Amino acid sequence: MTKEVMQLDRVVIRFAGDSGDGMQLTGDRFTAETAVFGNDVSTLPNFPAEIRAPAGTLPGVSSFQVHFANYDILTSGDRPDVLVAMNPAALKANLADLRPGTTIIVDTHDFSPRNLQRAEYTSNPLEDDSLQSYHVHPVDLTQLTVDAVRQAAEGPDSAGEVGRKDAARAKNMFALGLVSWLFHRPTESTLEYLTAKFGDRPALLAANLAAFKAGWNYGETTEDFAVRYEVKPAALRPGAYRNISGNLALAYGLIAAGERSGLPLFLGSYPITPASDVLHELARQKAFNVYTVQAEDEIAGIGAALGAAFGGALAVTTTSGPGLALKSETIGLGVALELPLLVCDVQRGGPSTGLPTKTEQADLLQAMFGRNGEAPVPVVAPRSPADCFDTALEAARIALTYRTPVILLSDGALANGSEPWRIPDVESLPDLRPEFATGPNGDDGGFLPYLRDPETLARPWAVPGTPGLEHRIGGIEKADRTGEVSYDPDNHDRMVRLRQAKVDGIAGSLSPVEVDDPSGQARVLVLGWGSTYGPIGAACRRVRGEGLDIAQAHLRHLNPFPPGLGEVLHHYDRVVVPEMNLGQLALLLRARFLVDVYGYHKVRGMPFQAEELADLLKGVITGG
Amino acid sequence: MVDLVDDPSAEGFRSVFGVPRVEGTLRARDFKSDQEVRWCPGCGDYAILAAVQGFLPELGVRRENIVFISGIGCSSRFPYYLNTYGMHSIHGRAPAIATGLATTRPDLSVWVATGDGDALSIGGNHLIHSLRRNVNLKILLFNNRIYGLTKGQYSPTSEVGKITKSSPFGSVDEPFDPLSLALGAGATFVARTIDSDRKHLTSVLRAAAAHRGTALVEIYQNCNIFNDGAFDLLKEPGVRGESVIRLEHGQPLRFGTDGRLVVLRDLATGELRVVEGVPDDDPAIVVHDAYQADPTYAFGLSRLGVGDLRYTPIGVLRSVSRPVYDDEVRAQIARATQHRPGDLGTLLRGKDTWTVPA
Numbered sequence: 004m005t006k007e008v009m010q011l012d013r014v015v016i017r018f019a020g021d022s023g024d025g026m027q028l029t030g031d032r033f034t035a036e037t038a039v040f041g042n043d044v045s046t047l048p049n050f051p052a053e054i055r056a057p058a059g060t061l062p063g064v065s066s067f068q069v070h071f072a073n074y075d076i077l078t079s080g081d082r083p084d085v086l087v088a089m090n091p092a093a094l095k096a097n098l099a100d101l102r103p104g105t106t107i108i109v110d111t112h113d114f115s116p117r118n119l120q121r122a123e124y125t126s127n128p129l130e131d132d133s134l135q136s137y138h139v140h141p142v143d144l145t146q147l148t149v150d151a152v153r154q155a156a157e158g159p160d161s162a163g164e165v166g167r168k169d170a171a172r173a174k175n176m177f178a179l180g181l182v183s184w185l186f187h188r189p190t191e192s193t194l195e196y197l198t199a200k201f202g203d204r205p206a207l208l209a210a211n212l213a214a215f216k217a218g219w220n221y222g223e224t225t226e227d228f229a230v231r232y233e234v235k236p237a238a239l240r241p242g243a244y245r246n247i248s249g250n251l252a253l254a255y256g257l258i259a260a261g262e263r264s265g266l267p268l269f270l271g272s273y274p275i276t277p278a279s280d281v282l283h284e285l286a287r288q289k290a291f292n293v294y295t296v297q298a299e300d301e302i303a304g305i306g307a308a309l310g311a312a313f314g315g316a317l318a319v320t321t322t323s324g325p326g327l328a329l330k331s332e333t334i335g336l337g338v339a340l341e342l343p344l345l346v347c348d349v350q351r352g353g354p355s356t357g358l359p360t361k362t363e364q365a366d367l368l369q370a371m372f373g374r375n376g377e378a379p380v381p382v383v384a385p386r387s388p389a390d391c392f393d394t395a396l397e398a399a400r401i402a403l404t405y406r407t408p409v410i411l412l413s414d415g416a417l418a419n420g421s422e423p424w425r426i427p428d429v430e431s432l433p434d435l436r437p438e439f440a441t442g443p444n445g446d447d448g449g450f451l452p453y454l455r456d457p458e459t460l461a462r463p464w465a466v467p468g469t470p471g472l473e474h475r476i477g478g479i480e481k482a483d484r485t486g487e488v489s490y491d492p493d494n495h496d497r498m499v500r501l502r503q504a505k506v507d508g509i510a511g512s513l514s515p516v517e518v519d520d521p522s523g524q525a526r527v528l529v530l531g532w533g534s535t536y537g538p539i540g541a542a543c544r545r546v547r548g549e550g551l552d553i554a555q556a557h558l559r560h561l562n563p564f565p566p567g568l569g570e571v572l573h574h575y576d577r578v579v580v581p582e583m584n585l586g587q588l589a590l591l592l593r594a595r596f597l598v599d600v601y602g603y604h605k606v607r608g609m610p611f612q613a614e615e616l617a618d619l620l621k622g623v624i625t626g627g
Numbered sequence: 628m629v630d631l632v633d634d635p636s637a638e639g640f641r642s643v644f645g646v647p648r649v650e651g652t653l654r655a656r657d658f659k660s661d662q663e664v665r666w667c668p669g670c671g672d673y674a675i676l677a678a679v680q681g682f683l684p685e686l687g688v689r690r691e692n693i694v695f696i697s698g699i700g701c702s703s704r705f706p707y708y709l710n711t712y713g714m715h716s717i718h719g720r721a722p723a724i725a726t727g728l729a730t731t732r733p734d735l736s737v738w739v740a741t742g743d744g745d746a747l748s749i750g751g752n753h754l755i756h757s758l759r760r761n762v763n764l765k766i767l768l769f770n771n772r773i774y775g776l777t778k779g780q781y782s783p784t785s786e787v788g789k790i791t792k793s794s795p796f797g798s799v800d801e802p803f804d805p806l807s808l809a810l811g812a813g814a815t816f817v818a819r820t821i822d823s824d825r826k827h828l829t830s831v832l833r834a835a836a837a838h839r840g841t842a843l844v845e846i847y848q849n850c851n852i853f854n855d856g857a858f859d860l861l862k863e864p865g866v867r868g869e870s871v872i873r874l875e876h877g878q879p880l881r882f883g884t885d886g887r888l889v890v891l892r893d894l895a896t897g898e899l900r901v902v903e904g905v906p907d908d909d910p911a912i913v914v915h916d917a918y919q920a921d922p923t924y925a926f927g928l929s930r931l932g933v934g935d936l937r938y939t940p941i942g943v944l945r946s947v948s949r950p951v952y953d954d955e956v957r958a959q960i961a962r963a964t965q966h967r968p969g970d971l972g973t974l975l976r977g978k979d980t981w982t983v984p985a
Binding site: 035038039041192236238239240241242243244245246255258259262267269271288289290291292293294296298299300302303306307308309310311312313314315316318332333335336340426427428429467468469470471472473474475476477478479487488 | 699
């Protein structure tokens with residue numbers, strides 16, 4: 004039977020199920036198929052903090068959204084075009100995000116009175132009229148999967164029986180097969196993946212392959228699915244691509260910084276969501292001369308890193324907001340010692356434990372000011388998952404050049420989200436080799452550990468083992484040049500200003516802020532930082548698509564700000580700053596540039612939607 | 628030199644195997660920095676500093692390859708007065724900082740100077756974890772049983788009932804015994820000595836330096852301003868012989884005037900007790916063995932002086948060999964880099980790539 008094929012520019016699919024249903028894996032595999040096919044793609048996993056919340060309940064729902072298109076896209080999509088719901092709770096939890104006409108593929112197997120009650124349904128939505136405005140495909144995925152697996156086990160190539168429970172667990176592969184068919188995805192990468200994953204368990208491999216193929220064939224043969232869709236590859240910049248998540252890109256950026264600096268990479272870290280994957284990845288990559296110490300706590304993690312920095316390593320600690328709070332005192336010590344140190348904060352919802360698996364941008368002021376005394380620290384933030392790689396290299400450049408702790412602010416959406424990444428040529432990466440002190444620098448032949456480079460104001464990095472440069476450093480205020488303990492009031496005033504001037508001076512090494520204002524006619528500027536780049540950019544496209552003018556700028560450097568920012572802000576009539584906090588960048592901009600910033604704030608643990616930002620910007624432009 | 632690290636039978640200062648040797652000989656004065664020493668006159672820290680400066684030349688390694696890291700407190704000023712590399716860090720964190728340094732730099736001899744407040748109160752977590760990991764650190768814990776730098780509050784080793792500014796009605800806190808704590812944390816080397824006994828102090832430093840792994844050396848140190856005379860029972864000529872149990876490997880634990888006191892093991896419970904008038908051939912008399920794999924005996928020793936210091940063992944309570952954290956970390960990296968050194972281009976490309984043609 005030949006099915007009608009409909010061409011689409013872009014599609015958003017959301018896979019939703021119980022946290023034990025394997026929805027993250029399903030989404031990952033679909034993303035890999037889509038990336039290999041050549042679409043641009045952007046993803047957003049969303050899962051509960053509990054590893055296994057009670058089955059079938061609303062808090063236990065885990066989902067994975069993937070947005071793909073035949074052009075370059077900026078976000079994981081506002082609202083799904085297709086929802087795959089594996090149980091009543093998954094249907095209920097996601098229904099509010101759907102527009103009328105959305106396709107829903109729903110596993111009917113678990114729509115028993117008991118499960119409906121668990122999902123807080125009073126009547127069966129498949130039987131009442133509540134889904135009338137959607138395009139619903141009710142499929143007993145579980146039973147079809149079990150039947151397919153049983154059939155495979157009875158066939159000539161049988162690898163043996165698997166129990167009903169294991170058979171039913173393969174239902175996510177049935178769903179993946181069906182959706183892969185629906186969107187013409189290439190299946191080789193999934194087949195290879197399953198073969199590698201279950202290679203040593205033939206029965207399970209057979210079950211998963213059978214389920215996947217059965218899902219594909221189900222789409223092919225049943226009349227329920229009359230139309231298939233096609234999304235042509237995107238015209239991306241030529242080059243080799245791979246799909247990458249923010250945490251992986253961050254880990255690779257750190258490894259690259261180690262390689263390009265010629266220093267051993269040292270990570271001192273304590274497990275914390277959503278940053279732990281960086282620790283996991285670096286722990287695997289010992290062949291790159293990477294040291295990882297899983298410390299007893301957050302403080303020891305950064306302490307060990309600072310010790311390694313003293314010894315001449317490229318030292319890193321990774322954490323999330325609560326951990327950053329615990330590291331404050333050691334960051335202050337790093338400011339006083341003037342040693343290179345990278346502090347990567349993968350932000351999550353706060354305060355306190357907050358929302359460990361959800362995203363937020365509310366650690367900016369903590370990064371800026373969360374220390375005792377005048378303790379300036381450079382702050383940088385990546386704008387997309389792949390940009391975590393470049394931002395890690397930039398953070399390393401600043402730390403090594405200026406001998407200072409640097410805070411990198413990623414967030415949960417970047418960490419777990421993914422996008423295609425144009426793989427860089429290693430030789431094109433910046434040269435980060437530092438200069439170590441090798442001999443005396445004083446007029447009298449002595450060593451002055453706090454004699455500064457006149458250009459960068461950085462002090463010498465003299466590592467233990469260097470003869471003749473034995474010196475003591477510490478957290479007590481040090482005398483200018485000599486580094487000796489000093490309680491002198493004038494000296495303290497001078498040192499406080501020198502440390503500030505050093506950080507301020509980093510701006511001299513930065514490119515001026517770039518503004519995207521295609522018509523040159525815009526009177527409104529939208530300014531963001533971090534992971535809001537995607538939705539802000541997508542919103543700007545929509546606004547421009549409607550014939551309105553909007554200028555966009557996005558900050559990677561939050562301390563110091565890039566040159567020219569003040570002029571840019573004053574050039575526009577209105578400056579709009581959307582943030583996933585209550586206005587932290589806005590506060591800094593107002594204080595620094597005396598500019599009236601129009602803030603737009605949301606702290607729902609989820610990224611902005613392009614649609615809401617477009618509405619916001621249109622309103623500001625038209626004076627609404 | 629590095630090969631010696633893997634040879635458990637190698638003799639000498641095993642903690643500095645892999646550290647470059649000095650040409651010629653250093654002297655104590657080579658380890659004096661140009662900084663004026665600013666402890667209170669009469670402080671026990673002076674004696675410890677002199678003993679350490681006197682001992683360091685014995686190590687036979689280059690001065691620039693020795694690092695002292697400290698936390699906060701009177702004892703933590705120690706690095707300023709030694710002409711080595713040094714870091715005066717923040718309260719309690721020295722073992723963590725030293726762990727990062729020691730892990731990445733096998734060519735350094737890394738020492739930690741700390742106090743009872745620094746190591747046992749605010750930094751207790753880092754202390755126990757460095758001990759359980761067995762990082763190659765020499766930790767000198769100056770125990771004066773008081774907070775000195777903050778002017779005289781009770782510390783985690785102060786005795787119950789102690790009257791201080793922050794305990795005007797007497798402290799109700801039960802103190803730690805640092806050595807019991809260390810043994811509970813899996814310490815491989817535990818020793819105690821006294822600031823005023825230069826010879827004994829030096830012998831303990833020597834034993835600590837011979838140990839590869841974390842060596843915890845508790846030094847009873849007099850704070851003559853806020854807790855003067857805290858250890859007089861162990862120092863005064865008339866009484867010390869009756870209180871101090873000098874531990875020497877292979878020797879029976881007999882002490883006191885004419886050896887009238889012995890440490891006896893209760894053969895039923897294993898408990899150690901000090902008893903008078905026991906004949907030499909009593910099989911229950913304890914013969915010191917610092918190398919016992921099981922820490923029970925060392926723990927029993929550590930409990931003897933608890934409370935009133937009345938019978939206090941000094942010397943090496945325990946010295947056993949166990950894999951060393953930083954050696955193991957480096958071995959994993961060495962295996963990985965030798966097996967197949969990382970290629971950045973290959974890593975970045977990964978397995979699932981596709982090409983967008985020009």
